[in-house]
Amino acid sequence: MRGGIDLGGTKIQAVVVDRRSKVLGEHRMPTPKDAGPEGVVWALAEAIRTAAEAAGVEPGALDGVGVGSPGTVDADAGTVANARNVVPTWEAPVPVGTGLAEELGTAVHLGHDVRVGTMAEFRLGAGKPYRSLLGVFWGTGVGGGLVLDGKSWTGRHAAGEIGHMVIRRGGARCPCGRKGCMEAYAGRAAMEHEARRRHKDGHKTKLFEIMKDRDRTTLTSGVWARALDRGDDMAKDLIERAIEALGAGVASACNLLDVEAVVIGGGLGTRLGDEYAKRIEKAMLPHLFVDDNPPAVHVAALGDLGGAIGASLLVPAVRPAGSGARGR
Amino acid sequence: MRGGIDLGGTKIQAVVVDRRSKVLGEHRMPTPKDAGPEGVVWALAEAIRTAAEAAGVEPGALDGVGVGSPGTVDADAGTVANARNVVPTWEAPVPVGTGLAEELGTAVHLGHDVRVGTMAEFRLGAGKPYRSLLGVFWGTGVGGGLVLDGKSWTGRHAAGEIGHMVIRRGGARCPCGRKGCMEAYAGRAAMEHEARRRHKDGHKTKLFEIMKDRDRTTLTSGVWARALDRGDDMAKDLIERAIEALGAGVASACNLLDVEAVVIGGGLGTRLGDEYAKRIEKAMLPHLFVDDNPPAVHVAALGDLGGAIGASLLVPAVRPAGSGARGR
Numbered sequence: 001m002r003g004g005i006d007l008g009g010t011k012i013q014a015v016v017v018d019r020r021s022k023v024l025g026e027h028r029m030p031t032p033k034d035a036g037p038e039g040v041v042w043a044l045a046e047a048i049r050t051a052a053e054a055a056g057v058e059p060g061a062l063d064g065v066g067v068g069s070p071g072t073v074d075a076d077a078g079t080v081a082n083a084r085n086v087v088p089t090w091e092a093p094v095p096v097g098t099g100l101a102e103e104l105g106t107a108v109h110l111g112h113d114v115r116v117g118t119m120a121e122f123r124l125g126a127g128k129p130y131r132s133l134l135g136v137f138w139g140t141g142v143g144g145g146l147v148l149d150g151k152s153w154t155g156r157h158a159a160g161e162i163g164h165m166v167i168r169r170g171g172a173r174c175p176c177g178r179k180g181c182m183e184a185y186a187g188r189a190a191m192e193h194e195a196r197r198r199h200k201d202g203h204k205t206k207l208f209e210i211m212k213d214r215d216r217t218t219l220t221s222g223v224w225a226r227a228l229d230r231g232d233d234m235a236k237d238l239i240e241r242a243i244e245a246l247g248a249g250v251a252s253a254c255n256l257l258d259v260e261a262v263v264i265g266g267g268l269g270t271r272l273g274d275e276y277a278k279r280i281e282k283a284m285l286p287h288l289f290v291d292d293n294p295p296a297v298h299v300a301a302l303g304d305l306g307g308a309i310g311a312s313l314l315v316p317a318v319r320p321a322g323s324g325a326r327g328r
Numbered sequence: 329m330r331g332g333i334d335l336g337g338t339k340i341q342a343v344v345v346d347r348r349s350k351v352l353g354e355h356r357m358p359t360p361k362d363a364g365p366e367g368v369v370w371a372l373a374e375a376i377r378t379a380a381e382a383a384g385v386e387p388g389a390l391d392g393v394g395v396g397s398p399g400t401v402d403a404d405a406g407t408v409a410n411a412r413n414v415v416p417t418w419e420a421p422v423p424v425g426t427g428l429a430e431e432l433g434t435a436v437h438l439g440h441d442v443r444v445g446t447m448a449e450f451r452l453g454a455g456k457p458y459r460s461l462l463g464v465f466w467g468t469g470v471g472g473g474l475v476l477d478g479k480s481w482t483g484r485h486a487a488g489e490i491g492h493m494v495i496r497r498g499g500a501r502c503p504c505g506r507k508g509c510m511e512a513y514a515g516r517a518a519m520e521h522e523a524r525r526r527h528k529d530g531h532k533t534k535l536f537e538i539m540k541d542r543d544r545t546t547l548t549s550g551v552w553a554r555a556l557d558r559g560d561d562m563a564k565d566l567i568e569r570a571i572e573a574l575g576a577g578v579a580s581a582c583n584l585l586d587v588e589a590v591v592i593g594g595g596l597g598t599r600l601g602d603e604y605a606k607r608i609e610k611a612m613l614p615h616l617f618v619d620d621n622p623p624a625v626h627v628a629a630l631g632d633l634g635g636a637i638g639a640s641l642l643v644p645a646v647r648p649a650g651s652g653a654r655g656r
Contacts, residue, residue: 178617
C-alpha cells in the first residue's frame with residue numbers, strides 16, 4: 001500500500017491506495033495557516049495517519065508516501081521552498097521530506113503538484129488513451145503539466161507555466177506582476193480581484209452574498225458555480241472572459257506542441273465540469289492552426305482525489321514481499 | 329557524400345557534403361514559378377547536379393539526397409502537399425521523392441524545412457551545447473522547430489507552429505486568416521502588408537524605393553536591413569513591433585517548455601543577426617516566468633546554408649564501403 005498527499009493552499013487531501021491505485025482510506029483537512037511550515041508538516045503527517053487508519057494499516061507499514069506540493073520542489077533534497085500560497089512566510093526551503101519521513105517511519109517522495117496531477121490523469125484518468133497530454137489546472141492560478149511520448153516533460157525544472165503564456169500583450173495585470181498572462185484573465189485569484197473591483201464600482205453581483213452565506217472569505221470554485229447556477233451576470237461575464245483566455249492560451253500551446261489531448265483539471269475545471277470543458281474546447285477552435293485535427297479535450301477524471309492519488313504514484317513500485325520465492 | 333536541398337519560396341539551395349557535413353559543393357538558383365510543381369522537381373534535380381559537379385561527384389554516387397520542404401511533407405510516401413508559397417497551385421500531394429530519385433539515381437529523403445533547420449542547428453550549429461532547443465525561423469512567416477531531450481518533437485506531425493501562438497487576442501489579422509497570431513506582427517509578409525498600408529495612407533518610408541533599386545517586387549530581408557541601416561522610421565517601427573511580438577511569443581513558448589536555448593534563424597533572423605537577436609532576448613525578459621534563469625538565445629550559426637546542410641542530415645549515416653571487412 002502507498003500513501004499520497006495533495007498539499008493545497010486551502011486543504012490537505014491524503015489517500016492510502018493499493019497496488020492498483022484503488023483508494024482504501026482517505027482524509028481531508030484544512031491547511032493550517034497559523035503554525036508556519038512546521039505546522040503544515042505536522043498536518044501532513046496527521047492527514048496520512050488518519051487515512052491509514054481508515055485503510056486499516058500503520059503509516060510505518062506503507063511502501064512510502066508521495067507528496068504533491070506547490071512552490072519550488074527539490075525532490076532530491078526533499079525540500080519545498082516558495083510555497084507562499086500555503087503559508088505566506090514560506091520562502092526558504094523546508095525539509096518536508098525528512099520531517100515527514102521521521103514522523104511516519106516510512107520513505108517520503110516529493111513532487112510538484114501540477115505535474116503529479118498530470119501524471120495521475122495520464123496513467124489512471126482521462127489521459128489513459130494517449131501518449132502525449134497537456135494538463136491544464138484551472139484554479140487559483142492556471143498551472144500546466146506536460147506528458148510527451150509517455151514521459152513527464154519538465155524542461156530545466158520549470159516547464160508547464162501555461163498560465164503565464166501571453167495572450168494579450170500589454171493586457172490585464174497578472175498576480176505574478178506581469179501583464180497579459182492567461183492567468184490574469186482565467187486564474188480564480190485574478191477573477192476575484194476583478195469581481196471585487198467591479199462590485200466596488202457599483203456593479204451588481206450575487207457572488208459576495210453567496211460567499212458570505214457559505215461562510216467563505218474568498219470566491220471559491222463552489223461560489224462561482226453557485227453564482228452561475230443562479231444566473232449572475234457578473235459571474236457569467238467573468239467566466240466567459242476566463243474561457244476565452246483559456247481558449248487562446250491552450251490553443252497556442254497546442255499549436256506549438258500538437259499533443260493528442262488536453263485534460264482540464266483544477267478547482268474550477270473539475271467543479272464546472274464537462275459543459276465548461278466543451279466551452280473551452282470551442283474557444284480554442286478559432287486559434288488552432290490545424291483546426292481539422294484538434295486535440296481531444298477532457299475533464300480530469302480523478303476529480304478531487306486526483307492530486308493525492310497522483311502523489312501516491314511518486315512512490316516507486318514495490319514487488320510484493322516474497323512474491324518471487326513464495327509464489328505459487 | 330550526401331546531398332541536401334533547401335526548397336524555399338524564392339530560392340533553391342543545394343549542397344553536397346562529406347561525412348562530417350563539410351560543404352564540398354553548392355549551388356543556388358531561383359525557385360521556378362511558372363512550370364508547376366513538376367518544374368520545381370526538375371529544378372531540384374538541376375540544383376543538386378550542379379552542386380555535385382562542383383564537388384566532383386556523380387549525383388548517382390551520393391549516399392542519398394535530403395530535401396527540406398515547406399508545406400505538408402509525408403516522408404514515408406515521399407510527397408509534398410500544400411506548398412502554395414512555392415507554387416500557388418501546389419495543393420495536392422506531389423511525389424517529389426520518387427520523381428527526384430528517378431532523376432538522380434539515388435535515394436531521396438524528405439523532411440519539413442523548419443524541423444530540418446532546427447535539427448541542423450542542434451547537431452552542427454548554435455544548438456550544439458544543448459539538449460533542448462527551440463528554433464525560431466523569422467522569415468516570410470514565423471516557423472518553429474523543437475528538439476526535446478535530443479530528439480525532434482513533432483507531435484501528431486504538426487508541432488512547431490509558434491508563429492500562430494496568440495499574443496494579442498482579437499489583434500491584427502494574420503496571413504493565416506486568424507487574429508492576433510505572433511506572425512501577424514512578426515512575419516515578413518504581414519510586415520510588408522502593414523508597410524504598404526501605411527505607405528498608401530501617406531506615411532513616408534524608403535522601403536519601397538530600396539525595393540525598386542534592388543529590382544525586387546517584395547520587401548526582402550535585405551531590403552529591410554538596408555532601410556534600417558538608412559534609419560528609415562517606418563522600418564524601425566515595424567521591426568520594433570515584430571521584436572516585441574517575438575519577445576512575447578517566444579517567452580510564452582519558453583514558459584511552457586523551459587528549453588535550454590532558443591536559436592533565431594530564417595531570412596530576417598540571420599540577416600539582422602546578433603544585434604537583433606539580443607533585442608529579441610531583451611523583449612522576452614518581461615514575459616519570462618522564471619526570469620532569473622532565461623534560456624540562452626543565439627543566432628543560427630549555419631546561416632544561409634543551414635537548411636540545405638540540415639536536409640543532408642535526413643540521409644541515414646552510411647558505413648563507408650568495406651570499412652568493416654577491409655579495415656586494418
